[in-house]
Amino acid sequence: MRGAVRENVSLAPMMHLRIGGPADWLLEPYAEEDVAAAVVACRELDVPLRVLGGGSNVLVADEGVRGAVMHLASMNRIVRDGNRIAAGAGVTWPSLLRATKEVGLAGLEKLTGIPAMVGGAVAMNAGTRDGETFEHLISITVVEPDGRIAVRGRDQFRAVYRDGRLDGAIVVQATFELTPDDPKAIFERFSASLKKRNATQPVTQRSVGCVFRNPAGDAAGRLIEVAGCKTLRHGGIEVSGLHANYFINDGAGSAADFKALLDEVSKRVRDKFGVQLEPEVKFWGF
Ligand SMILES: Cc1cc2nc3c(=O)[nH]c(=O)nc-3n(C[C@H](O)[C@H](O)[C@H](O)COP(=O)(O)OP(=O)(O)OC[C@H]3O[C@@H](n4cnc5c(N)ncnc54)[C@H](O)[C@@H]3O)c2cc1C
Structure with a gap:
């Protein structure tokens, strides 16, 4: 594979939330043939492979992720x-x-x-x-x-x-x-x-955008707000006061804080409305 292969690389700087531990391997291929070569190599070596884009919809565990993460930033034509x-x-x-x-x-x-x-x-x-x-x-x-x-x-x-x-x-x-x-x-x-x-929407703050998918015929943000969760906080992560389906990292938040807040909000919405919210954010390493 042409491109960089680096070991034990922190993913936090690549995540919109600026949260997350290291990947065992970070692969940065140049072109599609290099992506293909990496896919084949990971299969042969039995190494789990994930693809990271802008990191705006992924929560990486504080302990990081095992295996390889591929980042395609060089493919930018x-x-x-x-x-x-x-x-x-x-x-x-x-x-x-x-x-x-x-x-x-x-x-x-x-x-x-x-x-x-x-x-x-x-x-x-x-x-x-x-x-x-x-x-x-x-x-x-x-x-x-x-x-x-x-x-x-x-x-x-x-x-x-x-x-x-x-x-x-x-x-x-x-x-x-x-x-x-x-x-x-x-x-x-x-x-x-x-x-x-x-x-x-709090677009200039560190978030993953909407944390939960909208349930059919309703808006997750509305349910969270009516369940009284606006500005609810766990550690360094807070439910936005502007849009309740956004969780904001104040700079000191961890993935564990984020997950704990998500579970608490989910529970409160379930208790109040009987609706089980489904996360839109992807969890890596949990
Ligand atoms: C401030 C803010 C506002 C947002 N507003 C919106 C909005 O209005 N609408 C909306 O839909 N979303 C929104 N989002 C969420 C997010 O931007 C989207 O889900 C976006 O599509 C994620 O793209 P990404 O490149 O950051 O992917 P990542 O977060 O890096 O990855 C998301 C998923 O896509 C997969 N993936 C990434 N690249 C590839 C690839 N090349 N091939 C195969 N799989 C891949 C990953 O493996 C992962 O499963 C917002 C997020 C933020 C932080």
């Missing part, structure tokens, strides 16, 4: 072809949105303020009330669990709310089909959407 734009898995979502705005391709501005990488946005089918990632996808280049590289159409995945249903495939590139529009109009929609987010 954006190529435009007419109304289509192909982005490597390591392109940050905000830079993809900037690029589409600059070339006058509309659609993704509904999805502003998501601190993902392209691979993570596809894996999670990231979205807002106004739309989701899969709506704009045409095809995805993946490395399959057996190491084969394949280009798959959007319809070959059965993506649902906050889950691209990749079945273990690793996204290395995603191609979006967008609609030509005036860059100024795109910019205005983009700014309006960002302004709305900034007013209603």
